Amino acid sequence: MEVRLHGMWASPYVIRVIWALKLKGVKYEYIEEDLSNKSMAVLEYNPIHKKVPVLVHNGKPIVESAVILQYIEETWPDRTPLLPEDPYERAMARFWIDFGQQKSLTFFAFFLTSEEDKHKTAAQVLETLKILEEEALGDKKFFGGNTINMVDLFFGWLTYSFGCMENISGVQVLLPETLPRLHRWTLDFKQEPVIKENLPDSTALLEHFKRVTKHLKSSNKFKPA
Amino acid sequence: MATSGVKLLGAKQSPFVTRVMMALEMKSIDYELVVMNPHLKPELLSKTNPVHKKIPVLIHGERAICESLIIVQYIDDAWTNGPSILPPHPYDRATARFWAAFVDDKLVPLLGQLREAEGEEAKELVIKKLSEAFMRLEEAFINCSKGKAFFGGDSVGYLDIALGSFVGLIRVVEMMNETKLLDETKTSRLAGWAERLYSDSLVKDVLMDPQLLLVQLQKFLATMPKAASE
Numbered sequence: 001m002e003v004r005l006h007g008m009w010a011s012p013y014v015i016r017v018i019w020a021l022k023l024k025g026v027k028y029e030y031i032e033e034d035l036s037n038k039s040m041a042v043l044e045y046n047p048i049h050k051k052v053p054v055l056v057h058n059g060k061p062i063v064e065s066a067v068i069l070q071y072i073e074e075t076w077p078d079r080t081p082l083l084p085e086d087p088y089e090r091a092m093a094r095f096w097i098d099f100g101q102q103k104s105l106t107f108f109a110f111f112l113t114s115e116e117d118k119h120k121t122a123a124q125v126l127e128t129l130k131i132l133e134e135e136a137l138g139d140k141k142f143f144g145g146n147t148i149n150m151v152d153l154f155f156g157w158l159t160y161s162f163g164c165m166e167n168i169s170g171v172q173v174l175l176p177e178t179l180p181r182l183h184r185w186t187l188d189f190k191q192e193p194v195i196k197e198n199l200p201d202s203t204a205l206l207e208h209f210k211r212v213t214k215h216l217k218s219s220n221k222f223k224p225a
Numbered sequence: 226m227a228t229s230g231v232k233l234l235g236a237k238q239s240p241f242v243t244r245v246m247m248a249l250e251m252k253s254i255d256y257e258l259v260v261m262n263p264h265l266k267p268e269l270l271s272k273t274n275p276v277h278k279k280i281p282v283l284i285h286g287e288r289a290i291c292e293s294l295i296i297v298q299y300i301d302d303a304w305t306n307g308p309s310i311l312p313p314h315p316y317d318r319a320t321a322r323f324w325a326a327f328v329d330d331k332l333v334p335l336l337g338q339l340r341e342a343e344g345e346e347a348k349e350l351v352i353k354k355l356s357e358a359f360m361r362l363e364e365a366f367i368n369c370s371k372g373k374a375f376f377g378g379d380s381v382g383y384l385d386i387a388l389g390s391f392v393g394l395i396r397v398v399e400m401m402n403e404t405k406l407l408d409e410t411k412t413s414r415l416a417g418w419a420e421r422l423y424s425d426s427l428v429k430d431v432l433m434d435p436q437l438l439l440v441q442l443q444k445f446l447a448t449m450p451k452a453a454s455e
Contacts (some may be wrong), residue, residue: 048327048361062319064326074315087302088288094295099276131276 003028006042008035009200010208012157014035014053018155020069024076061211065214066097069150083149096136096143097154103128110173111165111209112216122171126178129158133182141188148192157185160199164209231256231454235280238441239431241293242281243390245430248300251381251385252307262449289332292349294325297386308427311383313449317369318383323363332358332391336398352404356411361387363412370414381428389422396435397442 007014046063110121143151235242275290283290301310339351369376376384
């Protein structure tokens with residue numbers, strides 16, 4: 001059984017796949033991609049989106065991180081379940097992952113915010129995170145309850161990448177004062193052994209995001225909402 | 226699993242609501258359609274779908290489930306008697322999910338863009354992108370169906386629901402713009418599939434006739450606020 005993952009070290013989409021594979025104890029080969037010069041493999045396996053992550057299992061590619069996570073869960077169901085058994089709880093887990101996907105423009109707007117708009121975009125992010133904290137996390141230790149599940153993996157980027165966004169835009173949003181339960185969750189999540197051992201270097205990450213922001217702002221590729 | 230107390234908040238002319246109806250029909254689940262127009266901001270909708278305030282919402286006993294494709298998966302998980310909606314193998318399931326996401330993330334926004342495009346040139350540009358999207362879906366059909374009648378094989382499945390629910394609206398768009406998107410020359414397999422879908426005993430009763438849909442949609446759209454959606 002051959003498993004390969006094409007990824008990029010700083011990508012929040014890739015890391016959730018790495019965490020899932022590690023939690024399931026799945027052995028895999030990792031291929032680091034240069035996003036400015038993607039390999040033929042990525043272009044061939046993901047012709048529609050041309051992006052990482054790409055998981056290749058026995059020669060067959062699976063793309064889109066949410067799709068990959070469900071694939072991993074269904075292919076290796078006996079180890080570390082990442083979704084609840086109950087159909088309704090399962091639907092709620094999928095709902096919150098979908099919510100995260102629907103809100104990606106809100107996060108991007110904050111990430112690439114101009115000086116004038118930083119408080120406005122930060123407020124929109126805060127509103128989104130408040131919903132997540134109140135409705136999805138509640139008083140639980142993790143989104144998955146006492147143990148982490150797919151929803152925790154999906155929002156895991158908040159525990160380390162989001163800090164870079166706050167640093168670059170100059171506004172802090174995820175604080176014990178503003179989001180006490182979510183903030184506590186970020187600390188608990190990073191303490192989990194598999195997560196702790198698989199986080200990118202924070203200094204390198206900040207430098208990377210600074211470069212990316214500068215490039216995206218100057219090329220006008222993403223217009224904040 | 227008790228099938229009493231299944232309500233669907235929505236409107237027949239919404240393709241997203243149609244998805245849920247297709248799934249309920251496939252599983253022979255008795256349900257009550259509670260007609261709801263989200264633009265009128267009904268209280269029941271805000272209560273059952275506080276995060277998005279949109280249709281469809283499935284109410285099963287005490288529980289409310291939102292987002293059409295999530296509801297379809299819930300129906301598949303909760304009612305294990307009757308045909309399966311998602312295919313059995315994880316790889317085929319991943320393929321079905323990928324293309325369903327493509328419908329939602331690429332195709333649906335383009336349909337919205339076409340409605341809002343002003344002038345012939347702008348419309349032509351969107352139509353070109355739509356044609357490209359349909360070419361991709363034609364390839365997807367060839368890969369998924371493996372020579373059979375539907376994306377799901379011999380019978381209707383998840384991707385048939387995800388895309389099939391939009392065939393009525395696609396035909397309406399074709400009529401309004403005097404163009405062909407799903408047609409025998411460019412997307413012959415999909416054109417054949419669309420016809421089979423409308424004759425399929427499991428789902429045909431909930432697929433709206435495009436002529437009727439055109440009239441109903443014009444009424445529905447008249448209640449929409451002028452500002453563009455997100």
